[in-house]
Every structure is written in C-alpha cells, then in structure tokens.
Amino acid sequence: MDDVKIIEIKKSVFADNDEDADKLRKELKGKGVYLLNLMSSPGAGKTTTLIGTLKRIQDQVRVAVMEADIDSDVDAVKIQKATGIPTIQLHTGGMCHLDAEMTRQGLDNVALADVDLVILENVGNLVCPAEFDTGAVRNAMILSVPEGDDKPLKYPLMFSVCDLVLVNKVDVMPYFDFDLDKCREYVRMRNPKARIIPICAKTGEGLDDFADWLLAEVKSWKQD
Amino acid sequence: MDDVKIIEIKKSVFADNDEDADKLRKELKGKGVYLLNLMSSPGAGKTTTLIGTLKRIQDQVRVAVMEADIDSDVDAVKIQKATGIPTIQLHTGGMCHLDAEMTRQGLDNVALADVDLVILENVGNLVCPAEFDTGAVRNAMILSVPEGDDKPLKYPLMFSVCDLVLVNKVDVMPYFDFDLDKCREYVRMRNPKARIIPICAKTGEGLDDFADWLLAEVKSWKQD
Numbered sequence: 093m094d095d096v097k098i099i100e101i102k103k104s105v106f107a108d109n110d111e112d113a114d115k116l117r118k119e120l121k122g123k124g125v126y127l128l129n130l131m132s133s134p135g136a137g138k139t140t141t142l143i144g145t146l147k148r149i150q151d152q153v154r155v156a157v158m159e160a161d162i163d164s165d166v167d168a169v170k171i172q173k174a175t176g177i178p179t180i181q182l183h184t185g186g187m188c189h190l191d192a193e194m195t196r197q198g199l200d201n202v203a204l205a206d207v208d209l210v211i212l213e214n215v216g217n218l219v220c221p222a223e224f225d226t227g228a229v230r231n232a233m234i235l236s237v238p239e240g241d242d243k244p245l246k247y248p249l250m251f252s253v254c255d256l257v258l259v260n261k262v263d264v265m266p267y268f269d270f271d272l273d274k275c276r277e278y279v280r281m282r283n284p285k286a287r288i289i290p291i292c293a294k295t296g297e298g299l300d301d302f303a304d305w306l307l308a309e310v311k312s313w314k315q316d
Numbered sequence: 317m318d319d320v321k322i323i324e325i326k327k328s329v330f331a332d333n334d335e336d337a338d339k340l341r342k343e344l345k346g347k348g349v350y351l352l353n354l355m356s357s358p359g360a361g362k363t364t365t366l367i368g369t370l371k372r373i374q375d376q377v378r379v380a381v382m383e384a385d386i387d388s389d390v391d392a393v394k395i396q397k398a399t400g401i402p403t404i405q406l407h408t409g410g411m412c413h414l415d416a417e418m419t420r421q422g423l424d425n426v427a428l429a430d431v432d433l434v435i436l437e438n439v440g441n442l443v444c445p446a447e448f449d450t451g452a453v454r455n456a457m458i459l460s461v462p463e464g465d466d467k468p469l470k471y472p473l474m475f476s477v478c479d480l481v482l483v484n485k486v487d488v489m490p491y492f493d494f495d496l497d498k499c500r501e502y503v504r505m506r507n508p509k510a511r512i513i514p515i516c517a518k519t520g521e522g523l524d525d526f527a528d529w530l531l532a533e534v535k536s537w538k539q540d
Contacts, residue, residue, distance in 0.1 A: 133358045134442045134471060135463025162443065164469040186473065188412065188443035216470070218358045219386065219412035219441050238462035238485065239359025245388040246440065247358060249410065261462065267488050 096168040098181045099201055101160075101194045109224055113192035116199075116227030126209045126310045127195075129228035131250065133243075134216035136236040137260040139167045140293035141302070142211060143174045148303035150177060153208040153310055158182055158198045160190050160215050167213065178202070189220035192227040209310050218243065222250040229313055232256040237270045244278035251282035256289065258302060263292045320392040321404045323425055325384075325411070325418045333448055337416035340423075340451030350433045350537040351419075352530065353452035355474065357467075358440035360460040361484040363391045364517040365526070366435060367398045372527035374401060377432040377534055382406055382422045384414050384439050391437065402426070413444035416451040433534050442467065446474040453537055456480040461494045468502035475506035480513065482526060487516045 120127055132138050139159075146155060157179040159168040168181035182198045184190065190198075195212060202210055212228060214221045222231075233254040235243055238261060244251040251257065257279050259272065272290065279286050287305065291298030344351055356362050363383075370379060381403040383392040392405035406422045408414065414422075419436060426434055436452060438445045446455075457478040459467055462485060468475040475481065481503050483496065496514065503510050511529065515522030 133440070133463075134467055135357065135460075161470050163472050164466075166466055166469060186447070188441075215443065216357070217412075217441055217443050219410075219439065220444060223410070236359075236462060238460060238488070239357075242388075242390055243358055245390060246385050248387050264462070264488060264491050267491065 096165055096172055096179055096181050097201060098165055098183060099198055100183045100185060101190070101197050109191045113225035113227040116192050116196055117229065120227065121313070123204050124314050125204050125207060126313045127228040128209070128211045128306065129214055129226045129231045130211060130234070131214045131221045131231065131254070132216060132234035133218050133236070133239055136216070136234045136239065137293045138213050138216070138234055139170055141234060141258060141260060141291065141299070142213060143171055144293050144296055144299045145303050145306065146171070146175045146177055148299060149307055150175060152307060154206055155209045155211065156202045156207045158202065158210060158212045160184055160213060162186055162215065184215055188215055188217050189224050190214055190226055191224040195226040208314065209306070218247040218250045222253050230255045230309060232258065234258045234260045235275070237261040237265050237268050241270050241272070241275035241278065244282050248282050251279055251286070254283065254286060256287045256305065259288060259290045260293055262290045262297065263295055320389055320396055321425060322389055322407060323404055323422055324407045324409060325414070325421050333415045337449035337451040340416050340420055341453065344451065345537070347428050348538050349428050349431060350534045351450070351452040352433070352435045353438055353450045353455045354435060354457070355438045355445045355455065355478070356440060356458035357442050357460070357463055360440070360458045360463065361517045362437050362440070362458055363394055365458060365482060365484060365515065365523070366437065367395055368517050368520055368523045369527050369530065370395070370399045370401055372523060373531055374399060376531060378430055379433045379435065380426045380431045382426065382434060382436045384408055384437060386410055386439065408439055412439055412441050413448050414438055414450055415448040419450040432538065433530070442471040442474045446477050454479045454533060456482065458482045458484045459499070461485040461489050461492050465494050465496070465499035465502065468506050472506050475503055475510070478507065478510060480511045480529065483512060483514045484517055486514045486521065487519055
C-alpha cells in the first residue's frame with residue numbers, strides 16, 4: 093500500500109490559464125467532483141492537517157488526494173499509509189506552482205467517476221501558487237503559528253485568493269509571538285470574507301470545523 | 317529613523333541571468349563589497365536572525381541591508397530601528413524572487429563605497445529564489461525547526477545552492493518532531509560541503525558562530 097503513483101507533470105502550453113481553469117471547473121461540476129486547492133509555506137502542516145481531516149470525512153464522501161512536490165513522495169506515501177485513501181504524487185520538475193493544465197494532468201490519473209472530492213496539496217510556497225487558478229472550486233491555505241501573524245501583510249495575494257485560512261500549530265502559541273486577533277485583522281484586510289479556523293493538526297483541535305466546512309462545500313457543489 | 321527607502325523593483329530584461337550575476341559579482345569584488353544572499357521560507361526567522369547577527373558584527377564591518385518583499389516594509393523598519401544600520405526595502409511587485417539585475421537595482425541605492433558587506437534578505441520562498449543567481453558571493457538559508465527536518469528532500473535545489481544552512485528556532489525542538497541528525501544527513505545529500513549551524517535567533521544561541529563565519533568570509537573576499 094506504500095506504493096504511490098508518481099506523475100511527472102509537464103509544463104503547460106496554454107496561453108490563458110484563467111480560461112483553462114474555468115473550463116476545468118465546469119468539467120468537474122458536470123462530473124459532480126469538488127476540487128479543493130490547499131496551499132501554504134513549506135512545513136506549515138498541510139499533510140498532517142489532511143490526514144486528520146480525511147479520517148473525519150472518509151466515511152461520508154469519496155476522496156482522492158493529489159500531492160504536488162518538486163521532488164520526493166514522502167507526503168503521498170504518508171497520507172496513503174495513514175488513511176488508505178488513493179493518493180498520487182505530482183512532480184512539478186522544479187516548478188514552483190501548479191496551473192490548471194498541470195492540475196488536469198494530475199486529474200487524468202484519478203478515477204473521477206468514483207470520487208466526490210479531490211484535494212490538491214499544492215507546492216509549499218506562499219507566492220507563486222496564488223497567481224495561478226488551478227480550476228479548484230475553492231482555495232484554502234494554512235498559516236502556521238511559527239511563521240508569524242504578519243504574513244498577510246507580506247504575501248497579500250495568497251490571502252486574497254483564499255476563502256479559508258487554517259491557522260495551524262496553535263498548541264505552540266505560548267512559545268511564539270503570535271497574536272491571533274492581529275492575524276485575523278491582517279487576513280481580513282486582504283479578504284474580508286475569508287473564514288478563519290484555528291487548528292492544531294497534531295492534537296486534532298479544530299479539524300472537526302474544517303471537516304464540517306469541507307463536507308458542506310462538497311454537498312452544496314453537488315446540489316447546486 | 318523609522319523611515320526606510322522603498323525601491324520598486326522592475327522586471328529584468330536580461331536574457332542571461334548567470335552571465336549578469338557573474339558580472340555583478342566581479343564589480344562587487346572590484347569595490348571590495350561582499351554580498352550575501354539570505355533565503356528561507358516565510359516566517360523562518362530571517363529578520364530576527366539578521367538583527368542579532370548585525371549587532372555582533374556592526375563594530376567590525378560596515379554593513380548595509382536590502383530587504384526584499386512583495387509588499388510592506390515591516391522588516392526593513394524593524395532592522396533599521398534595532399541596529400541603526402542603513403536598510404532599504406525592495407518591493408518585487410508580486411515577483412517571487414530576485415535575479416542579478418533586480419539585485420543591481422537595489423544596490424544602486426546603497427552607498428557601496430561606504431560598506432564592506434551587503435546582506436540581501438530574499439523573498440520568503442524555498443523554490444524560485446534558488447533558481448536565480450543574484451550575484452552574491454554566497455547563498456545562505458535558514459531552515460526553521462517547525463518546518464520539519466525533511467525539507468531538503470522536498471526542496472532540493474535550495475539546499476544544493478546554499479553554502480550555509482542555519483537551523484533556527486532550536487529552542488522549540490522539544491515541541492516538534494525534528495531530528496537534527498536526520499536534517500544534517502538530508503542537507504548533505506543535497507550539498508556535502510554545506511556548513512550547518514543550529515541557532516536560536518530569539519535567544520542568540522549560535523549567532524556568534526554565524527557572525528564569525530560572516531566576518532571570515534568578508535575578510536577573505538577583500539583580501540583574495
């Protein structure tokens with residue numbers, strides 16, 4: 093079960109990524125598949141958060157996971173081992189982000205007829221992934237406490253394009269100068285409508301809220 | 317003293333960045349100026365590390381700092397306030413990295429005749445900055461403990477191009493699954509000659525070692 097499929101993603105040739113992303117989103121809608129694009133800095137806890145959340149939802153929705161990394165398959169192996177959920181590894185060949193066409197290359201390797209939800213774990217990077225619409229229904233991101241509460245000031249676009257901000261590693265808040273109220277204020281400067289959920293992927297705190305948000309999203313996407 | 321100069325960096329038009337970087341390095345050599353390119357993920361502690369280190373060396377070398385960020389000037393203000401060292405803020409206009417020509421645009425605003433050392437704090441990003449030679453004499457990076465010891469596996473190029481890896485936030489090691497020996501092993505897989513210094517920018521642990529390394533580097537660059 094440790095073997096995960098590794099897909100070497102090729103550079104896109106599409107000129108208009110926004111158009112391509114809209115097309116992909118429409119296709120996924122037709123198939124009743126919800127795509128979530130999860131972004132963060134390196135090491136913010138995307139994989140641990142996913143494992144805890146997948147365990148909470150996998151009896152209620154059919155899920156597949158795509159793990160994008162420049163190299164290695166450690167995350168994909170970790171997720172598949174912990175949850176049994178089909179996980180593929182996308183190698184970006186040094187590229188710092190995924191666009192819609194690259195996401196489509198990944199989805200070509202997912203049995204879309206058998207899933208309701210695909211989660212794309214994007215390359216760990218607060219800059220470039222924010223610039224490219226992947227075709228996902230929603231963008232979510234994880235900001236971890238050790239990174240500091242000022243990140244929305246420094247990486248404005250990432251916080252603007254995300255509908256959900258998970259503030260992870262709240263268990264170590266006492267050891268860092270992180271002001272959650274200030275963080276909320278800075279996030280809202282970039283995106284007044286963003287939902288903010290404090291979580292601790294390690295202890296499971298807040299993951300029920302993220303799971304509920306995700307289940308409601310998938311339900312509404314399939315019904316609309 | 318809180319006012320820092322903000323430079324809006326324009327996109328480069330140079331076709332061959334490597335050539336341009338070599339040219340810049342040669343010019344700096346001629347002027348006896350050492351340029352260090354400091355990279356890391358967002359929130360790994362570049363600014364706090366710099367402040368602690370600058371305080372240790374500012375009586376021995378003449379330093380200037382260039383802070384690159386997509387937006388805001390919080391870091392430049394922080395450094396100038398804490399150390400009195402001339403610091404300029406480079407705004408990259410959404411760009412995820414600096415190349416040699418963009419670095420040169422920053423250096424045009426530094427009084428090079430009056431400094432021995434310029435430290436460039438690159439955009440917080442483990443991917444793109446590694447791909448572009450800035451013209452610096454050396455690349456250094458900070459990996460912080462909360463990010464995890466597996467980062468050299470996932471971001472190979474960054475670790476390959478860095479001569480020095482500072483492992484920061486070692487004070488919170490007990491709260492994270494971070495194996496320093498494993499980290500050393502992974503770093504050396506990418507770059508067998510990399511120097512690794514564990515530090516805690518908050519308490520000052522290890523900063524003497526970083527300061528000594530930097531002073532020796534500047535001395536050797538000016539003498540060679």
